[in-house]
Amino acid sequence: MRNLLAVLAASICAIAPAAAQVAAPPQSITNSVGMTFVLIQPGAMQVGVFTPACPTPPAPGTAPAGPTPPPGVANPPPVPRDPRNEWSAADYQACAEIVARESSPGFRVEVAKPFYLGKYEVTQEQWRQVMGRNPSTFQGPLVNGDTSKFPVESIEWADAQAFVAALNRREKTTAYRLPTEFEWEYACRAGGSGQQSWADIRATAVEGGTAFGRYGGERVTPETPAPTTRQVGTKPANAWGLHDMLGGVWEWVQDPYNGKMFADPSPARDGQVRVLKGGSFTSDVKNAICATHAGGPANGWDVGLRILKEAP
């Protein structure tokens, strides 16, 4: 028995380095227009998990807690109070019953092959190099200074397809394409769940203006600029080295939108409306999460892309 184990261990040791030498693609590659890609390894995830929480009844004799303002926000608006607006025991009970009925464990999705995914959203400069023009709204008079490293936006799904085709022609390959929704979400999660914590979202997402849960009641002066997109890669990367998966601009993926809260286990191939992922700088901690399954067109000026290159 001991011998058998030793032989097994020896053969594993002998095989593993050889396999690594043959198959291991580089962890990161850069293409002809300066786009960096990160290698994403295969794996699995649970999609469509829906287990919302009912609010917790306040402890007996205490008033329900009001909002806690995010750090740095002064003068939060007071909360209107009327006993009829508060939850009764029957309301908590009704909530528990509805949630028990509507909760779903979701379904397992396997990502079978490794792939390269853009480390950043495609920038205005990269788009211009490939397509010869820059369609973005946030340039020129709307933004002070150089926007070449801002994400390209104001593109429709068909434009994203044209970009991929032009890049494939330019590099004489067929390896570039939009990610599928599952590939995108798997890379966004980087081993975590589809629902990020609000602290994690604020740490990595590219926010704008009064979005992301800040109050609309904060002081406004004529000097307060309206938010815009921002240079890519200014926030920390996720656990797999990808920047700006949350916030920034919405990103087109390949899949048609199904009109539901989550993707179907076997997504359709055709449809008029296409799926958007990741939220934009106008989004909120509620929807700038990896699981959000949104549909176009959003606002145009907050819609861009990140592309995939198939691993050899």
Add this chain to the structure above:
Amino acid sequence: MRKLPALAAALLMTTTVQAQVPQGMTPLLHSDLSGWHWSLSTHHGSTGKAVFENGALYLSQAPYGQGGLFMTDKRYKNFELYLETDISWGLNSGVFLRSTETGGAYQIELVALASDSPAMTAVGSLIGEGVAVQTARPSDLRPIWKDGGWNSFRIRMTGDAPKVTLWVNGQQVLESQQPRNAKIAGETAGSIALQLHWNATYEPQIARASEGRSWKAGARIGFRNVAIKELP
């Protein structure tokens, strides 16, 4: 048997008594809900429920905690908007003005009247949703508010840096000249949108109790006689 005609008469009363769209305004809401759509990219959700019954539109969450934004296909800049709303207790809604597709907008807050509170988030307040609006509160609504019934809102909005005037049940309660155009990308027009607020994330992640309780399970909000007059 005797009760039937009385019941029928009562039913007839409830359907005919309701106020009509003001003269000179164009109805925006039709029984087939044409001219409106759900946003597919707002954080409130994209799977809310809209039903039209007895001449009114009712919005409710589906599934639990997931709301939405029910919005006009057409975008408006200068206008006068009229609507009547029936607000249940324990919900948070609003009329979005010049809304983007994702729900960045000027908002007239709709919550059931909290009679002991003049708070900024009380019914009729002008607030920002995703944009930095200078908030404004209405004057005291208690003398004119109908608890548990239909209340009318007339909202006039004009100008790049908009001036917003609000009448509730025919009485002017708010006028606000905004210091600038708060909208992103220099836009000055947008949809009229009715807010169905979210109150739960997909997986437990509630950070503030007030959001968890902002929409009672099964609550719904009604809108009727929604009409608009575009202004130069």
